[in-house]
Amino acid sequence: MKSFDFLQPRSVDEAISTWTADAAYLGGGTNLLDLMKIGVAQPTTVIDLSRIPGLDAIDHQAGGGVRIGAMVRNADLVWDADVVADFPMVAEAILSGASGQLRNAATVGGNLMQQTRCAYFQDSFSACNRREPGAGCAAKGGVDGAMAVLGWTDDCIATNPSDFAVPLMALDAVVEVQGPNGKRELPLSHFYGDDAAVNNTLQEGELILALRLPASARNFSSHARYVKLRERTSFAFALVSAAAALRIEGGVIAEARLALGAVAARPWRVAGAEELLKGRAPTAEAFADAAARLLEGARPSGANGHKIELARRIAIRALTLAAAGTPVRIPALPASVVEEPFDA
Ligand code: SF4
Numbered sequence: 001m002k003s004f005d006f007l008q009p010r011s012v013d014e015a016i017s018t019w020t021a022d023a024a025y026l027g028g029g030t031n032l033l034d035l036m037k038i039g040v041a042q043p044t045t046v047i048d049l050s051r052i053p054g055l056d057a058i059d060h061q062a063g064g065g066v067r068i069g070a071m072v073r074n075a076d077l078v079w080d081a082d083v084v085a086d087f088p089m090v091a092e093a094i095l096s097g098a099s100g101q102l103r104n105a106a107t108v109g110g111n112l113m114q115q116t117r118c119a120y121f122q123d124s125f126s127a128c129n130r131r132e133p134g135a136g137c138a139a140k141g142g143v144d145g146a147m148a149v150l151g152w153t154d155d156c157i158a159t160n161p162s163d164f165a166v167p168l169m170a171l172d173a174v175v176e177v178q179g180p181n182g183k184r185e186l187p188l189s190h191f192y193g194d195d196a197a198v199n200n201t202l203q204e205g206e207l208i209l210a211l212r213l214p215a216s217a218r219n220f221s222s223h224a225r226y227v228k229l230r231e232r233t234s235f236a237f238a239l240v241s242a243a244a245a246l247r248i249e250g251g252v253i254a255e256a257r258l259a260l261g262a263v264a265a266r267p268w269r270v271a272g273a274e275e276l277l278k279g280r281a282p283t284a285e286a287f288a289d290a291a292a293r294l295l296e297g298a299r300p301s302g303a304n305g306h307k308i309e310l311a312r313r314i315a316i317r318a319l320t321l322a323a324a325g326t327p328v329r330i331p332a333l334p335a336s337v338v339e340e341p342f343d344a
Contacts (some may be wrong), residue, residue: 001036005045012055012178012209015047019180019205025049027071027110030102035115039124040131049109049207058083064215067176070109070208074164075100077108087213088326089167089224089243095330096228097163099235109208112165112175112191115199116158116265117237119143129155129197144302146239148196149311150295151264156197157301159262165192167226167243169267170257171217179206192266220245220257225321227314228261238262240311244318246282253277253286258294258319263311270294282323284316291315 009015015025024032024043027050035041049055055071058080066083074094077083084091098106120126120138127136139147139157147157165188173188181203188211193201202208224245230236241261247254256277259269273294280286291312298308 001039002042002044004036004043006048007045008048008051010051010053012052012207015049015052015207016178016180016205018045018047020045021204023047025207027107027113028073028105029110030098030106031110031114035122038122040122055109055209061215064218065213067210067212068108069210070107072108074098074103074106074108074111078103084330086218086221087167087171087224088221088330089226089245089322090164090171090213092330093163093167093226093228093241093243096226096241108164108211111162112188112208112211113200114162117161118147118158121158130158130199133197140302142302145304146262146307147301147304148264149298149300149304149307150260150268151194151196151266152301153196156265158196158265160192160264160266161237161262162267163226163228163238163241163261166241166259166261166267167224167245168211168213169269170243170245170259171213171220174212174214176209176212177202177206178209179203183209189266189269196265198265219247219255222326223248223322224326225318227318227321229310229314240307240314242311242314242318243267244315244322246277246319246322248282248323251281253280253282256290256319258290258315260294260311260315263298263307268294270296277319282319284320287316287319287323290319 007018023045026046026048055069057069059067060082078091078094121128126138129137148159169188175186175191177184226243228238228241230238238261243259245257256274258273259267273290276290276293
């Protein structure tokens with residue numbers, strides 16, 4: 001590993017003032033340190049955010065929303081009983097990600113910042129437009145069975161690996177950031193942006209302060225699920241995943257939220273798919289229509305056409321489980337795809 005300066009500022013302003021080109025902010029380190037060890041990330045300065053007071057707070061706001069500090073550990077977030085009760089698919093997504101040890105260290109800000117797990121990105125000898133714009137993309141025509149089927153371009157076919165971000169996208173999360181030019185608030189969709197070859201839209205020196213879920217996200221707490229398909233249930237990134245949430249009144253869907261994970265460079269949400277469900281009974285036919293709309297335009301980026309059918313089925317499964325009702329306790333194997341719907 002290359003040597004670097006290690007700074008531990010005591011305030012956000014101090015952290016930003018110490019930023020230099022080629023610096024990196026450090027959260028829990030569960031992604032950045034791995035990338036540094038394999039030479040993919042080579043910051044000259046590492047700015048540890050763990051000594052800054054207030055970044056690790058969870059604030060349940062008077063109006064019903066929640067503000068989650070960027071340095072809140074994933075494990076601590078799912079120990080917050082109100083977060084689990086109000087936003088159950090967020091908790092289910094976190095518990096389906098990584099291992100207990102990693103969740104103890106990883107932070108919610110770091111989760112949003114994490115890099116793709118594209119094997120070619122992580123191999124500094126392979127061409128990669130994300131590491132070096134204009135270098136090419138070794139994944140195209142390579143081992144591409146798990147790559148993107150939506151929103152990809154010839155520049156990059158990588159997927160976003162986050163479970164957490166999928167329900168956040170469905171629930172209209174907002175990211176609070178601060179940098180040399182002051183504070184900004186970004187809807188999560190803007191945080192990721194539309195450029196498949198870019199990890200996020202943060203500007204030079206900006207760091208995440210917190211993310212917020214609006215009070216309206218609580219409207220779905222009775223019918224919300226996250227479902228994840230992976231190669232081993234205990235510990236793996238998603239092949240495809242889905243977050244589904246319904247507000248059901250009088251046996252009819254009054255409002256729906258639906259997003260897919262691991263199919264694109266960002267969590268994939270299509271407003272038209274949610275609109276299709278409004279006013280309909282929660283039936284298999286309605287869910288199939290919504291899944292088809294969500295996957296409109298999907299196309300293989302390599303030998304991964306099977307992911308389109310997997311994503312369609314996972315979206316329907318998540319909607320079916322959501323309609324059956326949020327479980328009183330999150331299952332022992334959170335987000336397991338083998339779970340059957342049960343009576344609410
Ligand atoms: Fe790099 Fe994206 Fe190509 Fe992977 S898919 S090698 S991250 S440009």
